[in-house]
Amino acid sequence: MPLDTKIEDRPWLDSSIEPFIKIQNVTKKFGAFTAVDRIDLNVYQGELFSLLGGSGCGKTTLLRMLAGFEEVTSGHIFIDGQDMAGIPPYERPVNMMFQSYALFPHMTVEKNVAYGLKRDGVPKLEIASRVTEILDMVELGQFASRKPHQLSGGQRQRVALARALVKKPKLLLLDEPLGALDKRLREQTQFELMDLQEQLGITFMVVTHDQEEAMTLSTRIAVMDQGDIIQIGTPTEIYEYPESRFTAGFIGNVNMFEGRVTNNSADHVTVQGTDGTEFYIDHGQNVKEGQKVWVAVRPEKLVINKDAVAAGPNQLLGTVDDIGYMGNHSIYRVKLASGRIVQTTAQNIVRPKDAEWAVDWDDKVTLTWEPSATVLLTK
Amino acid sequence: MSKNSKFVTTLMCIGFTFLYIPMVLLVIYSFNDSRFVTVWGGFSTKWYGELLNNQLVIDSAILSLQIAFVTACAAVVLGTMAGIALVRFGKFKGRTLFSGMISAPLVMPEVITGLSLLMLFIALENALGIPERGFWTITIAHITFSMAFVAVIIQARLAGMDESLEEAAMDLGGKPLRVLFDITLPLIAPGMISGWLLAFTMSLDDLVIASFTAGPGANTLPMYIFSKVKTGLRPDINALATLIILTVAIGVFIAGWLMLRQDKQRKVDEQMAAMETTKDEQAA
C-alpha cells in the first residue's frame, strides 16, 4: 500500500498482533435465505470499525451475531480469544447501542444507565459514582431524573451510549448510531463519538448505511453486499483504491467507462474506451491485452478546460449541460459527443465578478485528469 | 420465530385445554343416546330431531335472530356516528358526558343496565302508553349497550387512521360531507363490519338484560335455554349448543382463513414491490 503511517496506528498490517475479534467463516441462514455468507473478518483492539452497506446486505445480522441475539449457522466468532458459541447475550463482554436506542420508557435516565451495573451486582455506591461519571461525560448530568420521553433525540442518543459504555465492555456495537439525528447534529456527534472512543480505548464496531459517516468515523471499513464482504480497508483505500465497480459506485460518485486493454506494460496500462477515448493508467496491473475492463474516475479529479488542449490520452470533449451550484463547490454535468453525461466538480475558489462564472451553460469544454487518478477495475 | 420456553408452552397448553374441554364435552354428549347427559348410552342423533320439532325453540330462535339483526344494524349506525364525533370533532360542549356515556356500558354490570331500562320502559308505559314490552324494548336495550362497543371499535380505527387522507380529499375540492362518504366511511368499513358482527352476537347471547326488558309474551333463545337448564342437564340443549358452536366455528375459521390469505397476498405484493424498487435503483 502506498500510504505510510506509524505501524502502531495500523495493527492490521502487523502480523504479530493477535486480532481482538476473529470472525471465521461465519454463515447465517434464515430458512432458505442466507443473510451472511461465509464471512472472515479480523478486528483489532482499539479500532473503530464500520460495516457499510445497503439494507439487507447482512451488516446488522453480523452485528447481532456478535451481540448474541442471533446464533451463527456455521463458523466461529472469537472475542478477546474466547469462543462465543453458546454464550447468551447477557454473559457476553459486549454491549450494544440500538438503532432505536431501546431506552426503557418506565425508567429514568439514571435507572436506565444503572441497569446493566445492577445486573452485574456492582455495589450501590460504585453504581452511583459510575453513573454520575458517565452522565457527566456525555453532558447529561442534569437530566438524570428525567424519563426518556422528556429528552430530545440527541439526548436520547447519548443516554443510549452512556448506558452501553458504563459497563466498560470489551466491544461496543453501534447500530446506525447517528441514523435518527438530523444532519447538523449528526456531524457534531460524529466527532464526539470519535473523541469518546479514543478516550476510553474501547473497540467500536459500527453498522451504517451512510458512507460519509463511515468515512469520517472509521479506522477501517468493510463494504458489504448480499451477505458478502466486498472490500476491507481504510477510508482512503476504499475511496481512492476501490477493487470493484461495486465499491467504487457505492462510495461517493464516480464516472465509469467500459473498454478493452490495448497495451499492458510493467509501468503503465492503456485502455481504449468503447466510444474511442484513450485512457492511460500510470502503474502496471495484472491484466491481459484485449481484456474487457472498466475505468473509473472520481468527479473531483476531472479538470475543466475552456481553451483547447493538446491532443492526448485521458481527455473528454463535451458541452456543459447542467450546473449545480452548491456554494463552496459546483457540480458540472458535461455531455459528450456520444450523448453520455460525465460529472465533475470544481471548488469555487474565486468570487465571480458580476455573478458571471468562468464556465457557463453550453460552453464547449475539455475534461482532463492526471494519469494517477485513473482507476482500472476488472470486476 | 417462536421464542417460548417449555414452561410457557406447557402453561399455554393447559390454558387452552381448560378453555376448550367444556365445549368438546358438550358436543360429544349431544350425540348420546341416553337421557342422562353424563352417562354414555351409545351414539344417536335423536336429540337433534327432537330439537328441530320443538316449536318453542324455533320461535325463540327466530325472535332472537330478528332482535339481533335490527340491533346490529342500528348499533352500527349510532356507534359509527358516536365514534366519528369523538375522534374527529375535537372539543365540544358536553364531550365529557358523551364519552362517559359511550364507555360506561362497556363495563356496566348487566343487572344494573337491565333494571334501569325496565324502570324507564315502565315509566314511559304509564305516562304515554308506549312502548309495549317485547320485541322493541329488548331491541332498544340491546342497541344501547352494543352501540358503545361499536363506537369503541370505530374510535380505535379512526385514531389509527391518517387524518391527512381526509385533508387531502378536502384539498382536492371535496366538501366535508362528501369526504365523509368517499374517504372516511370506506376506510372504517372493516371496523363497521366487525362492529356489526359483535353487536349481533352480543344481542344473540344476552340473557340478563332481555329477561328484565322482555314483556310476558316475548321469549328469546337464551331465556328459553336458561329456563330449561336451571333445573338440570338436558340432552336437547347439548344438541342446540353443538349447532351454535359449529356455526360459530365454521364462521370464525372462514373469516380467519380469508384474513390469512389476504395477509399472504399482501406479503407477496410487498415483495414484488420491493423487487421493483431494487430494479429502479439499479437502473438509476
Added chain:
Amino acid sequence: MSDNAISNESSIQERSTLSWLDDKLQQSWKFLLLLIPYAWLLIFFLAPFILVLKVSMAEPAYARPPYTPLWEWAEDGYLTITLIFENFSYLWEDELYYETYLNSVVIAFNSTIMCLLIGYPIAYGIVRSSTSVRNILLLLIILPFWTSFLLRVYAWMGILGQGGELNDILIFLGILDEPHQFLYTQFAVYVGIVYSYLPFMILPLYASLEKLDMTLNEAAADLGAKPITTFLTVTLPLSIPGIVAGSMLVFIPATGEYVIPDLLGGGNVAMIGRQLFNEFGANKDWPVASAVAIALLILLVVPMMIYQHYQAKETEAA
C-alpha cells in the same frame, strides 16, 4: 326571448335553492351526527339511571308502579319532596345484604387474580409465537366470545356434577373414593367465573404485550439481565396497563354476575347480582332492588374510573 329569460331565471333560482340546501347540510351534518347518538344515550342510558336513583329513595306501595312518588303537589301549591333513605339503611343493617356484597367482592377479586395468573402466561406465549401460529391462537381465544356464554356455563354443570367428568377423573386417579358434589358450591362459581372471563383478561394483556418493543428485551439481555430478570424488570412493569385493563374487565362484571352464581352456585353462593334479580323478580320490591343497584354501582365506581382512565390513556397513545 322573454320566455327564455324567465326559464333561465327560474333555473338559476332552482340551483340556488339546491346549493342553499347543500350549504345547510354541510353546516349541520356535524351537529346531526352528534345529536342522534347523544340523544339516544341521554334517553336510554342516563335517564334510566336517574329513575333508578329516584326509585331507590321511594317507599314500596301496592300500586303500579309499586313505589310512592318522590314529590307531590300539595293542595296549597307547595311542592313536597319525600326522600326515603330507609332502603339504603336497610341494606346496611340487614346482615344478609352486607355479607352478599362482601362475598361478591371477594369472589370477584379472587377470580380476577386467578384469571391473571392463568391468562398472563397464555398472552405472553401468544405474543412470542410466530406470526401464523399467533393468529390461530388469537382466533382460539376469541372464538368462545362468539359462542353462547350461557351454554358454556351450562357445560360446567355437567362436568362438576356428581356424575360428571371431574369426579370420574378424580376417582380414576384415586384422589376420591366416592363422587363428590362440586356443583352448587363456591368452588363451582369460581370455576365458572374464571372460565368465562379468562378471554377478557387475555385480550388486553395480549394487546399491551404485543405493543412492547422487543428490542427492549434485547437491550436488557445485552446489559446482562437473565431472561427472568428481563421479564421482571422490563416486560412486567411495561404491561401494567394491560394488567389493569384486564383485571377491571374481569372484576367489574364478575361482581355483578347473575348467571354463574345462579346455575353453578344454586342457592348456596350469595352474590349481589343474583340478589338484585331475585329482589326484583320474586319479591317485587322495586325500591330495595334499586337501592341494591345503586349500592352496587357505588361499589364499582372506583374500578370503573380506573378502567376509563387507562382506556383514555391507551387511545391517546394510539
